[in-house]
Structures are given as structure tokens and as C-alpha cells.
Amino acid sequence: MPRIVQSFASVGSSSAEKSKPTRLDFNKGWGRGSIFDWYKLLKDPQAKSIKSVQVRKDLKLNVLGEVDIITVISACFAMHTDENTKKYSFLRYNCFFFSWTILMVVSRYDQPYEIPSTKLVIDRFQSTIDHMTTLIVDEAITLFLDLVVDTITIIRDKAADSLNPGMSVGGRLVWAMPIKVLRFFWRRLFNARLHCGLRAQLTKMVKKQVIDVASKVHETTLSSRIAKDNLNKHLWIEDIEPEVKKALEEEAMKVLWKAIIEAISSGLATMAPGEIEKQILDPSFKFSLLGKDVRQFCAVSSAALNGGLLAARDVQEGFEGLKHEESFNKAWDAASQGALAAAKIVAEHTGQILKNKPERIEMYQQLWRIWDDCWAEARELTRPRSVRTVEVVMETLMASGANAMIQELKSCGTKVEASVPNKASCYPAHSSPFLMAESYLVEHEVEVVKSTSRTIQRNDDLQAARDYARDYQKRYDQRKGIGSG
Structure with missing residues (x-):
């Protein structure tokens, strides 16, 4: 770095000092050595301010005196101590x-990231909301149907023939249907409601x-986690995406399960017990030809679904800090008891309307006795599929949220004042093609995000400079096609 070393000597207080370059020697660690002694002798604040940074005659970056020269020293120190960059070779x-x-590094310190407002990010996020909502609704409906059919199948298998005495011929016919037919039966019933x-x-x-979730998550993330912990560790906007997604996910985990249950229960649990009971008396009821027992069973099943969804929704607290599996168990167990309570009420009321025989009443009592065991078995069966669905929803939200934030960061950027001469005339392509690539690199990467200047702090900035150097080296190697090592 001969040009930079000589530039340090050009700020001395006498002509004798100016003629002697100051050596960049970091063997004694931070704060010790000739370069730091030279820096401490600079009493005039203006002598410490960088007006511009020039790389040979290829690019000149104007920073208008708002960056302290210790930033350059910090970057040099970071490269000297980095395991990769210190192994210099041509x-x-x-x-x-x-x-x-x-x-x-200097350009990033001069123009650190500007944190976009939550409103701007959410406005950009909402441009994809319709597609995202359709995907989530499709996933939710498919999962919901699977949960219903799997639970009924387990109840049927565990009950075996114990419920038959209370069933009519039509009821036994439905109860004995193959699982594929049963799935078709419930899908038709559910699609009618859709x-x-x-x-x-x-x-x-x-x-x-x-x-609502996106607004809460982005507001929390933008106001604290991203601003303090993530953005200023990276030179390049695109490289913050993994960290942004991680921060968004950690915040979303606090509210996602509650939001999913709220959406599904409010969207699907739309029938009051009285409406469900009236359903069996309606002549236009879809399956009335199969007999009153089937109609009652449909009413009891609908009541169980509604009661379960509402009970899960009432679990307002306790999801924060839980893993997906734990959250599912919590919601499922609440739904099990809510479904049982609602099913009992509707079974009793409809039984009075239909004048159930003792065998029919005993059938439902047997169902209540095996209820908890059936739901516990169904929970173990359906949990992996449910968690996968939630993970798909989470990934969709995180990808869209991170993309909205990164695009908004890019849109609020500004160009640094810099001059780049025509390299084609200075360095013909046939003599130095790599210099042409370097020119392309600067012209396309020197656009950084505008924000306020910040005071240089030794500990934080040393780590940041090291991260910047490593970050830049990675990009540089990719441009040259060199692997890390």
C-alpha cells in the first residue's frame, strides 16, 4: 500500500516530517507503533479529517472531511490481523x-445504512400480499381437511364395532366407508361451505x-435488531438478507402461531350451535337422504370443529418462546377439549329433537369415553404435517419480508460523489483486462446507502472494519474466480 503509506506522511507539521513516510506496522497490536504515534501528534482536528480517498488514478471518492483517518488505519489493522488477508501475495x-x-470501508463509514420506515417497507410488502394470502389459504384448507379426516379415521378405528348398536343402516354405511370415500365425503361437505x-x-x-404480523415484526426488527446488530456489519446490501430473515423469524415466532389460529378459527368457525342444530332440520341439507342419524352426526361433527377452533383461539397467551411442535400441542389440546364440550351440547340437543333411542344415546357416551385417547393419537399423527405447513408459511413471510426490506434499502440510496476516468483509454483491454474488471467493480458497487455520519468508536469499528475487509475479499475472490483458503 505505498500510496496510502505516503499519504500519511503528507500531513505532518514540518517539511522534514513530510519527507519521511510513516510505516504501517501493527506487530505491537492496536494503539502501539509508529502509525499511532503519528496519529496522536495530529492536534488539529482538520488534519484528521479525510477529504477524499483516491485509488491510484482510477477513482477518487469525496467524503468532505466527515470521516476520521483512524477509519483507514482501522481497516489496515483489520486486514493485517485477518487470517486470510494477512497472507498477501500477488x-x-x-x-x-x-x-x-x-x-x-471509508465509503461505508461515510454513508452508513439508512433504516427505512416501517410504513415504506410494509407498503412494498403489501404488493405481494394477494399471492401470499392465496398460498396460505390453500395450505390451510388442505391441512384442515387432512386433520379432520385423520381424526375421524382414528376415532372410527379405535371405536371399531362399539358404536354400531346406536347407528342406523345409513349411519353404518357411512361409518364403514373406505378412507378415500370418507375424504371425498368430507371434502364435498366442506367445499359446499367454501x-x-x-x-x-x-x-x-x-x-x-x-x-398485522408483518407490521409488528418489521416495526420491532427495524427499530432495534436490524439497526443495531445487522446492517453495519456488511458492505453489501444483498448480503444482509440471511441476517434480516433470521431477525424477522425470531420476531415472527412470538406472534405467528397466535395469528394463524386467529385467522383460521375466525375464518372457519362461523356457525353458532343453534345454527348447526337447525342444519339437520333443513330439507335441503346435502346428505338428508342418508337418514336422520347421518344428519345428526354431521351436526355433531360441525359443532366439534367450531368448538375446537374457538377453544384454540381462546389460548391467547403462552406461545412466545415455544417451538413449532410445542405450539401445535398447546393449540391442539385446547381444541380437543373445546370440540368435546361443543359436540356434547349439540348431540344432546339434536338427540331431543330427533328422539334418540337409548342405543343412540349410549353410542355417544362411548364416543366421549374414547375421545381423549383418539385426539392424543391424532395429535401425534398430524403434528409433523402441521409443522411443515407452518414452516412453509413462515418461509413465505420471511422471504417476502426480507425482500421488501432490502428493496426499500436500495431505493433510499444515493450515489457517493466520486470521479472515475475512462479506463479504456488509460489501460487498453489487451494489456490489462483485470483493470477493466476492477473499473466495472467500482462503477457498479460504489453506490452505497445514504445516512447520517456516526462517531468512530474503537472496539465496534475495529470489528466492523475486519468484517468489511473479509466481506470485500469474498466479493473480490468471486470476481477473480478464486476460492477461499
Whole structure:
């Protein structure tokens, strides 16, 4: 780095001092050595301010005196102590590598990231909300149908023939259906409700919850985690995506399960017990030809579904800090008891309307006795599939949220004042093609995000400078096609 070393000597207080370059020697660690002695002798604050950073005659970056020269020293120190960059050789690094690294570090300090407002990020996020809502609704409906069919199948298998005495011929026919036919039966019943406005209601609730979750998560993330812990560790905006997604996910985990349950229960649990009971008396009821027992069973099943969803929704607290599996268990166990209570009420009321025989009453008593065991078995069966669905929803939200934030960061950027001469005339491509690539690198990467200046603090900035140097080296190696090592 001869040009930079000589530039340090040009700020001395006498002509004798100016003629002697100051050596960048970091063997004694931070704060000790000739370069730090030289820096401490600079009493005039203006002598410490960098007006511009020039890389040979290829690029000149104007920072208007708002960056302290200790930033350059810090970057040099970080490269000196880094396990990769300290192994300097021309086979690995072009002679401009260190100069470009320092230039990028200084430009980032001069223009640190500006945190976009939550409103701007959410506005951008909402441009994808319809597609995202459709995906979540489709996943929710498929999962919900699977949960219902799997639970009924387990009840049927565990009950075996013990419920038959209380069933009519039509009821036994339905109860003995193959699982594929049973799934078709329930899908037709459920789709009828979807076409009657249930899907629109579910879509509305899911969309509302997605926006609410996104607003809460982005507000928390932007106001604390991202601003303090993430952005200023990276030179390049694109490289913050994994960290942004991680921060968003950690915040989303606190509210996601509650939001999912709220959306599904509010969207699907739309029938009061009285409405369910009236359903069996309606002549237009879809399966009335199968007999009153089947109609009653449909009413009891609908009541159980509604009661379970509402009970799960009432679990307002306790999801924060839980893993997906634990959250599912908590919601499922609450739904089990809510479904049982609702099913008992509707079974008793409809039994009085239909004048159930003693065998029919005993059938339901037997069902209540095996209820907890059946739901516990169904919980173990359905939990992996449910967790996978939630993970798909989470990944969709995180990807869209991170993309919205990164795009908004890019949109609020500004160009650093810099001059780049025409390298084609200075360095013909046939004589130095790599210099042409370097010119492309600067012209396309020197756009950084505008924000306020910040005071240099030794400990934080040393680590940041090391991260910057490593970050830049990675990009540099990728440009040259060199692997790490």
C-alpha cells in the first residue's frame, strides 16, 4: 500500500516530517507503533479529517472531511490481523486489492445504512400480499381437511364395532366407508361451505393477520435488531438478507402461531350451535337422504370443529418462546377439549329433537369415553404435517419480508460523489483486462446507502472494519474466480 503509506506522511507539521513516510506496522497490536504515534501528534482536528480517498488514478471518492483517518488505519489493522488477508501475495491479490478495500470501508463509514420506515417497507410488502394470502389459504384448507379426516379415521378405528348398536343402516354405511370415500365425503361437505362464502371469509382473515404480523415484526426488527446488530456489519446490501430473515423469524415466532389460529378459527368457525342444530332440520341439507342419524352426526361433527377452533383461539397467551411442535400441542389440546364440550351440547340437543333411542344415546357416551385417547393419537399423527405447513408459511413471510426490506434499502440510496476516468483509454483491454474488471467493480458497487455520519468508536469499528475487509475479499475472490483458503 505505498500510496496510502505516503499519504500519511503528507500531513505532518514540518517539511522534514513530510519527507519521511510513516510505516504501517501493527506487530505491537492496536494503539502501539509508529502509525499511532503519528496519529496522536495530529492536534488539529482538520488534519484528521479525510477529504477524499483516491485509488491510484482510477477513482477518487469525496467524503468532505466527515470521516476520521483512524477509519483507514482501522481497516489496515483489520486486514493485517485477518487470517486470510494477512497472507498477501500477488498470486492471490491484485495490487489494488487493499486500496479498494479501504475505499469501500471509508465509503461505508461515510454513508452508513439508512433504516427505512416501517410504513415504506410494509407498503412494498403489501404488493405481494394477494399471492401470499392465496398460498396460505390453500395450505390451510388442505391441512384442515387432512386433520379432520385423520381424526375421524382414528376415532372410527379405535371405536371399531362399539358404536354400531346406536347407528342406523345409513349411519353404518357411512361409518364403514373406505378412507378415500370418507375424504371425498368430507371434502364435498366442506367445499359446499367454501362456495357459500367461507373461503372469502377465511381469505379476509388471513390477509388481515398477515398484514398485522408483518407490521409488528418489521416495526420491532427495524427499530432495534436490524439497526443495531445487522446492517453495519456488511458492505453489501444483498448480503444482509440471511441476517434480516433470521431477525424477522425470531420476531415472527412470538406472534405467528397466535395469528394463524386467529385467522383460521375466525375464518372457519362461523356457525353458532343453534345454527348447526337447525342444519339437520333443513330439507335441503346435502346428505338428508342418508337418514336422520347421518344428519345428526354431521351436526355433531360441525359443532366439534367450531368448538375446537374457538377453544384454540381462546389460548391467547403462552406461545412466545415455544417451538413449532410445542405450539401445535398447546393449540391442539385446547381444541380437543373445546370440540368435546361443543359436540356434547349439540348431540344432546339434536338427540331431543330427533328422539334418540337409548342405543343412540349410549353410542355417544362411548364416543366421549374414547375421545381423549383418539385426539392424543391424532395429535401425534398430524403434528409433523402441521409443522411443515407452518414452516412453509413462515418461509413465505420471511422471504417476502426480507425482500421488501432490502428493496426499500436500495431505493433510499444515493450515489457517493466520486470521479472515475475512462479506463479504456488509460489501460487498453489487451494489456490489462483485470483493470477493466476492477473499473466495472467500482462503477457498479460504489453506490452505497445514504445516512447520517456516526462517531468512530474503537472496539465496534475495529470489528466492523475486519468484517468489511473479509466481506470485500469474498466479493473480490468471486470476481477473480478464486476460492477461499
